[in-house]
Each structure stands twice: as C-alpha cells, then as structure tokens.
Amino acid sequence: MAFILWIIAVVLVIAGIVQLLQGQIILGIVLIVVGLAVGPGGWSIFNKKKG
Known part of the structure; x- marks a missing residue:
C-alpha cells in the first residue's frame, strides 16, 4: 500500500x-x-496519530 501511495504522490x-x-x-x-498529503513519508493524510 505504501508503494502505491508513493507512486501516486510522485505522479x-x-x-x-x-x-x-x-x-x-x-x-x-x-x-x-x-x-x-498523499505520500506515505513525512506528512500524510493517511497517517493516524495514536494517543
């Protein structure tokens, strides 16, 4: 999944x-x-903050 998000972000x-x-x-x-925002590294809307 992270690889697909990375490809979409690059495009x-x-x-x-x-x-x-x-x-x-x-x-x-x-x-x-x-x-x-879509990319898996750094700031991403798909990263959920736990806590």
Whole structure:
C-alpha cells in the first residue's frame, strides 16, 4: 500500500511541476500539496496519530 501511495504522490508532484511550468500556478501548487498529503513519508493524510 505504501508503494502505491508513493507512486501516486510522485505522479501528482510531477504533474504539479508541469502545471507550474505551463503557467497554471494555482493548479500546480494544489497538485504539489495534494501529492505531499498523499505520500506515505513525512506528512500524510493517511497517517493516524495514536494517543
């Protein structure tokens, strides 16, 4: 599962960078943030805090 999330995150971040280069600033930033949120490492919306 973590590998699939990592692949999705990489694709989203690359798509965000491409959008930034094409001048779509807001969409590019949104895609990068979503990519970071989905990724298994670091900050992830799928990590549950215990305690």
